[in-house]
Amino acid sequence: MLKMISNNKFFVVALVATIVTAGMSFGNLPTPSPPQGVQVINGVTFNFSDYPFVPHESLALFNYLDTIVSSKYQGYGEWEGWYAENYHGLHHYVLAFMDYTVSAMFEATSGYRTDYYREFAYDLIKRMNTTEEEWGENSIEYKEWTHPEYNYVDYYYPNNASDPNAVYVGGWRGPANIMWTGHYALMQALYERNFNTGEFIDELSWFIKDWNLSLLTDRHGNSKEGGLWGVGLIPCEPYIVFVQCNSIPILTTALYDNMMGTNYMPMWDYGLNFINTVMQDQYGLFMDGYYVDRPTSIYYNTERLPDTIPGPAQSLYAKDGRCKVSSYCNGWALAFLEYIQENETIHDYPIFLQHFKKDISPDMAYIIDTYNNPTGFGTFDILGTLFTMHLANQRGDYALRNRLVNFLYSSYNKIWSSDGRRMYYDTLSIEPFMQPVLAFGHIWATNPVTIKDLGDARPAEFWNYPYISSADDDNIWVYQAQWDPNKSAFILNIRVDRTATLTFSNFDATPTAYFGGTVLTQLTQAADGYTLTLSPGQYNLVIM
Amino acid sequence: MTEETTKSEASAEKMTVLERCRMNDRSALMKTMLYALVGAALYTILQMIPHPFIVLGLLKFGLLPSLTIIALVGAIRGPTAGFLTGYLGEVTYGLLIHNTIVTMTLDAAAFGVIGLIVGLASYDLKNGRSLVKLSILSVTGLIFSTLLIVVIAMKVEVYGTLAILGFEMLPLLTLGIPTLMFLTPVLARIWAKIAISLSPAGEKAH
Numbered sequence: 001m002l003k004m005i006s007n008n009k010f011f012v013v014a015l016v017a018t019i020v021t022a023g024m025s026f027g028n029l030p031t032p033s034p035p036q037g038v039q040v041i042n043g044v045t046f047n048f049s050d051y052p053f054v055p056h057e058s059l060a061l062f063n064y065l066d067t068i069v070s071s072k073y074q075g076y077g078e079w080e081g082w083y084a085e086n087y088h089g090l091h092h093y094v095l096a097f098m099d100y101t102v103s104a105m106f107e108a109t110s111g112y113r114t115d116y117y118r119e120f121a122y123d124l125i126k127r128m129n130t131t132e133e134e135w136g137e138n139s140i141e142y143k144e145w146t147h148p149e150y151n152y153v154d155y156y157y158p159n160n161a162s163d164p165n166a167v168y169v170g171g172w173r174g175p176a177n178i179m180w181t182g183h184y185a186l187m188q189a190l191y192e193r194n195f196n197t198g199e200f201i202d203e204l205s206w207f208i209k210d211w212n213l214s215l216l217t218d219r220h221g222n223s224k225e226g227g228l229w230g231v232g233l234i235p236c237e238p239y240i241v242f243v244q245c246n247s248i249p250i251l252t253t254a255l256y257d258n259m260m261g262t263n264y265m266p267m268w269d270y271g272l273n274f275i276n277t278v279m280q281d282q283y284g285l286f287m288d289g290y291y292v293d294r295p296t297s298i299y300y301n302t303e304r305l306p307d308t309i310p311g312p313a314q315s316l317y318a319k320d321g322r323c324k325v326s327s328y329c330n331g332w333a334l335a336f337l338e339y340i341q342e343n344e345t346i347h348d349y350p351i352f353l354q355h356f357k358k359d360i361s362p363d364m365a366y367i368i369d370t371y372n373n374p375t376g377f378g379t380f381d382i383l384g385t386l387f388t389m390h391l392a393n394q395r396g397d398y399a400l401r402n403r404l405v406n407f408l409y410s411s412y413n414k415i416w417s418s419d420g421r422r423m424y425y426d427t428l429s430i431e432p433f434m435q436p437v438l439a440f441g442h443i444w445a446t447n448p449v450t451i452k453d454l455g456d457a458r459p460a461e462f463w464n465y466p467y468i469s470s471a472d473d474d475n476i477w478v479y480q481a482q483w484d485p486n487k488s489a490f491i492l493n494i495r496v497d498r499t500a501t502l503t504f505s506n507f508d509a510t511p512t513a514y515f516g517g518t519v520l521t522q523l524t525q526a527a528d529g530y531t532l533t534l535s536p537g538q539y540n541l542v543i544m
Numbered sequence: 545m546t547e548e549t550t551k552s553e554a555s556a557e558k559m560t561v562l563e564r565c566r567m568n569d570r571s572a573l574m575k576t577m578l579y580a581l582v583g584a585a586l587y588t589i590l591q592m593i594p595h596p597f598i599v600l601g602l603l604k605f606g607l608l609p610s611l612t613i614i615a616l617v618g619a620i621r622g623p624t625a626g627f628l629t630g631y632l633g634e635v636t637y638g639l640l641i642h643n644t645i646v647t648m649t650l651d652a653a654a655f656g657v658i659g660l661i662v663g664l665a666s667y668d669l670k671n672g673r674s675l676v677k678l679s680i681l682s683v684t685g686l687i688f689s690t691l692l693i694v695v696i697a698m699k700v701e702v703y704g705t706l707a708i709l710g711f712e713m714l715p716l717l718t719l720g721i722p723t724l725m726f727l728t729p730v731l732a733r734i735w736a737k738i739a740i741s742l743s744p745a746g747e748k749a750h
Contacts (some may be wrong), residue, residue, distance in 0.1 A: 007672075008672060008733075009672060010672040010673075010675050010676050010679075010729060011672065011675060011729060011730065011733050013726075014675070014679070014725070014726040014727070014729045014730050015726075015730050017722070017725075017726040018607070018726045018727045018730055021605065021606065021607055021722050021726065022596055022606075022607055024598050024605070025596035025597050025598040025605065025606040025607070026596045027598065028596065028597055028598065028599075028606075029594050029596055030594050358701060358703040358707070359644065359646040359647060359701060360646075360697075360707070360711055360712055361646060361651060361712065362634065362637055362638030362641070362642045362644055362645075362646055362651075363591075363637075363638075363641070363642055364711065365644075366703075366707060366711070368703065368704070374702055374703055374704075375702065375703060375704050375705065376704055377703070377704025377705070377706040377707045378706075381704065381707070399642050399643040399644065402642070403642055403644070407711060410597075410604070410711070410715070411599060411602075411604065411710070411711070411715075412599060413598060413599045426599075429599075429601050429602060430602065
């Protein structure tokens, strides 16, 4: 043996080094997908691959997010685990897009509506609405609005307080802070869409009516084409209108109309026309910002100001009068507006990629911040890539989606909790604040339901469908859960780590759970529905 | 196949260019192409399988087994087969799995350079010194390949230097060097064993 080793020294060294290297690095391999089988029950075929599916890693990432969001762990104004101490002005975006992500994830398993998911969405809304009075400098009001660096607090339109026609439009919840009010309202709208509690309807309605006032009148009681600011859009920062920021209240209004049976959407007609005709760059993509008045905040770069105001924000790189463009603006706006103007997104998507996509390798690509500065690389390139991952997923461009995901996630280790329930991407060595962002970003990119799918309200009969109303959530992984109204059966793809009981509501009679095409068990009647107790294992269940 | 790996280093020095490229007659050319195609197919298959890696600080370590196929084919069948394995394998992988061709296949050609450089030398694959030579030339090929990819990214594709360094050059080196240095000689040795056992006369293989 020793002689053999002695005769093959280099081979042995290379073999050991290979084994050691491979052994050290297997933790980042993808988790295998749970099975999606086919069952035939009473002559009806149930193919699990026909139903939306949430991957195992998405659920593990969600479990991690729960530990930094849920009020079970910390107060609404506390930020332990967010690594956000050194930032302001970004927290509310993280909360909002996390909410859109999980709302889409909840929709993928629309029959699993226990408090675990509902409370997460509720806590996000409450976190988004923390006031300075209660939480001081930890509040979103401070971080997004009253932070002294912004100088956002009091302002008028036109930007001259002594003008007798000037309208006061200041305030955190005021008419011109669409970069917060829009997100907050959409979070509320999605909560009501997904959980139908009615709790946020009044506040949501107030925002819708306030936008209606701004977009159709001069806020002095007179109707005005293009609304107060004359562009049919609502500004933020506080004298710039952005397509991306306005895409949020536009989608909110569409969803609100769908849920409430109202007709507020026409208030956006002028603004939609404005973004599709005026706020366009040389390629017909959205420009990133249009000044409706001269700004006041110290953040405004005078190099961005157009010669005449109103006018488009200027590119810092081209310096030849070209407008500012960015991938995050287009990636975001094209995705969120697809529900409203699908053809525009379909038309612009390939043009957007043509000018913003950079190929690293066959399995990796990224999106540059702006084609006016193709050799730069920084935060906004990452942001543009994040937004385009979702857009590509929504457009069904999975090849590009995967390449963008590979680019963004290939530099981080997956960290699993010791019980295997939670996972996150460790960004501490590069940028700690990215950790929660990349956690929901992965779900955002890979979920089978996208933001476009959330524009429709659920049909009234949906609320009568059987669903899982409570469960031992800590013991299970719910990959698929929905009522199939056409086959009158509940589809459940679940992994059980420890014995777990699920309670189903809305079944009219005692249902039977089928597994592998044969009867597994009948559910047990309880006070609040029918219960199913499952031993540890992997199940594709049809319950009918 | 063992026949193809039995040239001695001394006789290799006297080879013509076509002989070194294993394209000196129709039969040799056909075999070279066959090796390249099989190598490209293996490369594509290995690329499809997620590779293990670990990130330490800003550096990414692990194994990229597909790279060893390029080096192995180069070592076994010469520079043409080695180059084509990398080139065709990378193009096929991009087209089949990611529906894309990157930078007019120039990147793929850069991967082929690994096989080209490795294939320029001759090896006795069951000899330790020869395996060391294979390791060194594989890594040399990777360095040339990486430099070419960086130049292509900067001059043809034109994107951020930070993106090139952080997402392309460094990972390729930190994954590729351990792979080519350690895994290539291991697989080469295994190949030599297989070749000997398949040889009817138990012929010496190298």
